[in-house]
Structures are given as structure tokens and as C-alpha cells.
Amino acid sequence: MHLVNLHAEHLFQALADPTRIRAVRLLAATGDEACLCELVDSLLEPPYKLSRHLKILRQSGLLSAAKEGRWVYHRLVTGAGAGYLRHLCDMMCALPDPAGVFAADLGRFENRRQLRVGGRCRVGIQNPELAAQ
Amino acid sequence: MHLVNLHAEHLFQALADPTRIRAVRLLAATGDEACLCELVDSLLEPPYKLSRHLKILRQSGLLSAAKEGRWVYHRLVTGAGAGYLRHLCDMMCALPDPAGVFAADLGRFENRRQLRVGGRCRVGIQNPELAAQ
DNA sequence: TGCACGGTTGCATTATCATGCAAATGAGAT
DNA sequence: ATCTCATTTGCATGATAATGCAACCGTGCA
Numbered sequence: 462m463h464l465v466n467l468h469a470e471h472l473f474q475a476l477a478d479p480t481r482i483r484a485v486r487l488l489a490a491t492g493d494e495a496c497l498c499e500l501v502d503s504l505l506e507p508p509y510k511l512s513r514h515l516k517i518l519r520q521s522g523l524l525s526a527a528k529e530g531r532w533v534y535h536r537l538v539t540g541a542g543a544g545y546l547r548h549l550c551d552m553m554c555a556l557p558d559p560a561g562v563f564a565a566d567l568g569r570f571e572n573r574r575q576l577r578v579g580g581r582c583r584v585g586i587q588n589p590e591l592a593a594q
Numbered sequence: 595m596h597l598v599n600l601h602a603e604h605l606f607q608a609l610a611d612p613t614r615i616r617a618v619r620l621l622a623a624t625g626d627e628a629c630l631c632e633l634v635d636s637l638l639e640p641p642y643k644l645s646r647h648l649k650i651l652r653q654s655g656l657l658s659a660a661k662e663g664r665w666v667y668h669r670l671v672t673g674a675g676a677g678y679l680r681h682l683c684d685m686m687c688a689l690p691d692p693a694g695v696f697a698a699d700l701g702r703f704e705n706r707r708q709l710r711v712g713g714r715c716r717v718g719i720q721n722p723e724l725a726a727q
Numbered sequence: 728t729g730c731a732c733g734g735t736t737g738c739a740t741t742a743t744c745a746t747g748c749a750a751a752t753g754a755g756a757t
Numbered sequence: 758a759t760c761t762c763a764t765t766t767g768c769a770t771g772a773t774a775a776t777g778c779a780a781c782c783g784t785g786c787a
Contacts, residue, residue, distance in 0.1 A: 468689060468690050468691075468692060469615050469619075469689045469690075470612050470615060472689075473609040473610050473615060474610050476606040476609075476610075477606050477607050477610035479602075479603050482602050482606060486602075544688045545685045545688040545689050545690075548681050548682075548684045548685035548688055549681075551681045551684075552678045552681035552682050552685060555678040555681055556601060556602045556678050557601050557678075559601060
């Protein structure tokens with residue numbers, strides 16, 4: 462698979478993985494930002510895995526990251542100059558969820574978000590199975 | 595890469611390849627249908643390659659195929675029950691084309707389309723480099 | 728029935744990607 | 758400075774996907 466038309470290919474390639482879809486979908490549906498540990502507790506995937514997937518999404522121009530102390534907040538890019546991102550966002554929100562995977566992700570994220578203090582995450586990974594020792 | 599959430603994953607996976615993006619984009623922009631030989635002459639890719647890519651797009655639910663004699667016409671599915679397909683179509687049409695790859699595809703398709711008789715393709719692959727012997 | 732031709736597919740090869748572990752980075756707190 | 762902790766990454770491995778060639782299928786025509 463050779464890249465010739467930079468934009469579109471990187472974009473769809475970035476969405477070709479189920480874990481990355483779940484992450485983008487969560488951010489698109491909530492319109493919120495999330496740090497890695499919140500995503501770990503929401504998607505129930507190990508931190509190193511998500512960290513790498515988020516990097517790919519960042520490189521594709523879909524996500525941006527903002528470091529705040531030890532936490533890194535990820536959010537969808539709402540590019541003014543990129544109208545197709547809006548269509549993409551609309552599409553993500555309109556996708557069916559036959560297996561309920563996304564609904565479960567969203568539920569865990571809502572719960573996890575209640576641990577925030579002043580809108581900021583102040584804890585690490587809560588799920589003991591996924592916390593690095 | 596494991597499939598857990600059938601719909602979205604097959605969909606984005608199907609769009610993860612540059613050749614497939616070019617094909618879908620062409621059909622989305624023109625709103626027309628096209629047979630394999632027309633696509634070969636438009637995208638300048640060998641028939642066996644396109645045939646397989648089109649199959650993947652069909653299996654993902656993005657394209658439908660209709661056989662007419664020796665020709666097979668491919669077109670985008672305009673599913674009534676699937677609102678996200680409309681958003682996807684909007685997005686494809688809004689994508690930038692920095693390298694002009696898509697514009698070139700479109701130009702070749704417009705030319706090739708003039709060989710139709712009564713709106714139907716009546717010839718095979720025109721490009722001698724790509725015609726099977 | 729045999730031929731020509733648009734389209735498809737089996738097979739082997741090569742390239743690409745995702746994953747897990749363990750180690751490392753870097754920023755705050757002690 | 759040192760320790761803790763959220764996050765990242767190098768490396769090795771296994772899984773998946775893309776490609777080219779050649780053979781094949783199926784339809785229409787002589």
C-alpha cells in the first residue's frame with residue numbers, strides 16, 4: 462500500500478483499526494477531551510496500546526494532544542479550514558452500534574469522568590488489570 | 595486487528611487503501627456507475643487489481659454491482675436506511691486533492707465515458723498497457 | 728460448438744501493521 | 758536530588774493485507 466494522495470489516505474488508514482474507531486467515536490460523541498488513563502478505563506485497553514493508536518490518530522491530523530503536568534489530553538481537531546472533518550464527525554455520530562460496544566465505552570467514560578476535579582483528571586488508571594506496575 | 599463491531603470496522607477498513615479511495619471518490623463525485631474496464635482506463639490500474647478492490651468495497655456494503663452481458667457496472671450504495679453513508683459521501687466530495695490525483699482520475703473518466711453508446715459501455719480496456727492479452 | 732472478450736480468482740510472494748513486554752521519558756511531589 | 762506516576766517507545770513476534778502472474782469463468786457472437 463503506497464501513499465500517493467497524502468490527506469485522504471492517512472485519514473482513512475488512521476480509522477482502519479477498531480480501537481482507534483472506538484477512541485475517535487468516544488471523543489466525537491462527547492465533544493470532550495480525555496487523557497490516556499481515562500481512555501484506558503473507558504475502552505479497557507492497555508495504556509501502551511492506546512498511546513500508540515492515539516499517536517497514529519494525531520499524525521493523521523484527526524486528534525490533537527495537550528500536555529498538562531503528567532496528563533496528556535486528547536481531543537478531536539475541529540479544523541476551521543477542513544470541512545470534511547465536520548462531515549466525518551457527523552458520520553461517526555451516525556454510525557450504528559449493533560454490538561453495543563460503543564454504548565459501553567460511553568457509559569464507562571461518563572462514570573470515569575466523575576472522578577475529575579474542576580474538570581481535570583487527577584488520578585491514574587483505575588482498572589487494576591490495566592494499570593502498569 | 596480483530597473485528598468486534600462489524601459495521602464501522604468493515605467500512606473504514608474498506609477505505610484504507612488508496613486505490614479503493616480513488617474508486618469510491620470517482621463514483622461519489624460523478625454519481626454515475628462504471629464498469630471495470632472504464633475504471634481501469636480511469637485509474638490506470640490493472641483489471642485484476644481493481645476487480646479485487648471492488649469486491650472488498652462490495653463486501654463492505656459501500657458498492658453494489660450489476661451484471662449486464664459481459665460488463666459489470668459498479669455504483670455507490672445510496673442506502674435509505676443508512677444515514678451515515680450520506681455523510682460519508684459528503685465527506686468524500688469535500689476531501690482535498692493536493693496532488694491532483696483525483697482530478698486526473700475524473701478527467702480520464704469523463705473522456706472514457708464518451709465511448710459509451712446509449713449510456714452503456716460497449717468496449718473493453720482501451721489502454722494497451724493494461725489490457726489483458 | 729467453438730471463439731473472443733470482459734471480468735474473476737488461486738496461489739505464492741512481499742510488504743505492512745498490531746501487539747506485548749520491558750525499559751525509558753519527563754513532570755510533579757517529597 | 759530522589760521517588761512516584763502518567764505516558765511513551767524500542768524491539769521482537771505474529772497476524773493481516775496488497776500484488777502479480779497465470780489460469781479460469783461466463784456471456785455473446787460466428
